[in-house]
Amino acid sequence: MIAAVMLLLFGFAAPAQADDVSQIAKGLTNSRLYVTTDSGASLTDADKAEINSALANDGDADIRAVVVKPGHSQQALGSMLKAVGNRVGEGKTYVAIDANGREMVGVSKDLSSKEINQLIAQTSGGGIKSRLTEFGSLAEKKADDQARSSMIGAFVTLGVVILLLAAAFAAFLVVRGKRRKREEQQMAELKQGVEEDVTLLGEDIAKLDLNVMDQKLDPEIRSDYERAMNSYDEAKSATAKAAKPQDMQAVTTALEDGRYYMTATRARMAGEPVPEKRAPCFFNPNHGPSTQDVMWAPPGSTPRSVPACEADAQAVLSGGNPDIRMVPYGDGRRPYWDAGPAYGPYAGGYYSSYGGMDLLSGMMIGTMLGSMMGGWGGGYSDMGAGAGDMGGFGGDGGDVGGGWDFGSGDFGGGGDFGGF
Incomplete structure (x- = not known):
């Protein structure tokens, strides 16, 4: 019971x-x-x-x-x-x-x-x-208050970003405008200088005034003279089409050929051996092919070997001043190697068949063009960012954490939470 x-x-x-x-x-x-x-x-x-x-x-x-x-x-x-x-x-x-x-x-x-x-x-x-x-x-x-504050903050941030972007864009337009104006001026000066070179070759051809239709004209003389005239036409046409400094390389390459064939034509007419096809005279490519290399240094720089025509070689060897090609620059004239980056392709065209930039970089040490021929190095730096794992909660027990803030009221204590 x-x-x-x-x-x-x-x-x-x-x-x-x-x-x-x-x-x-x-x-x-x-x-x-x-x-x-x-x-x-x-x-x-x-x-x-x-x-x-x-x-x-x-x-x-x-x-x-x-x-x-x-x-x-x-x-x-x-x-x-x-x-x-x-x-x-x-x-x-x-x-x-x-x-x-x-x-x-x-x-x-x-x-x-x-x-x-x-x-x-x-x-x-x-x-x-x-x-x-x-x-x-x-x-x-x-x-709701946090959402409104976030929205207001977002709008304020967006407004600041827009203002900064607008300011940056305005600055970009100003800088681009100035750069474009400077590039247009440089291109105009370069084109004027190149046209002078083309005109000089044309005048040299006209002075000789050979009748290529004359059957009595030596075929080799006719051939070299025709090549000189063809080179002049190529240079003139390329100058008319040129829209940027790089386009001028084709012009000066044609001028270098034309100058050599005019030298060959005169040598044949004088009954002299045709000279070796050497790099143009460094001091003034309009002088035609060089005859020898001489040691020369621009003011304040170190000597280097440069190709020179007979007249300029003798001037340098005797302590005199060579006849330097002065090109339009601002309100005056400067040696072509100190007339800015626009003249890089101009010089490159004259020496493209003789080592190109490798030859020029050695000759141009200490000049404005020389300082721009070192190239641009560097690559893109790797862009990476680590991110912590975005977990929710941790395990089924342990300390309160995992991205969650913990708050409590006035707690009086007690034992462990058994079943949990």
């Missing part, structure tokens, strides 16, 4: 089994509120529905709540909320409140621990339903 009485008294009063993390997470997947089996909370179905509806309407705050039995520690509740959030995979703020409505903690990805504590403090003094609905309402207002 005693055993029967004991069974009746205690057999059906076994303590409720605490819900685990998986059960709570499953319950919060389709609901904003979960009441644990052992919580002892006196919430009616209508109360639960009202809380769930209120939290669901706070869409920006995106809150989920768990009602637990009293006596759990802050850390245990924080770890439980973190683990639940990891299982659910959505939601910005999770809160836990005990069945008495007195103790409340939260973890959030949007709210700082200070903000969580402030919201919890503002809801103190009420029951579970009033605290959760008020917490949701306050959190929603704060989320």
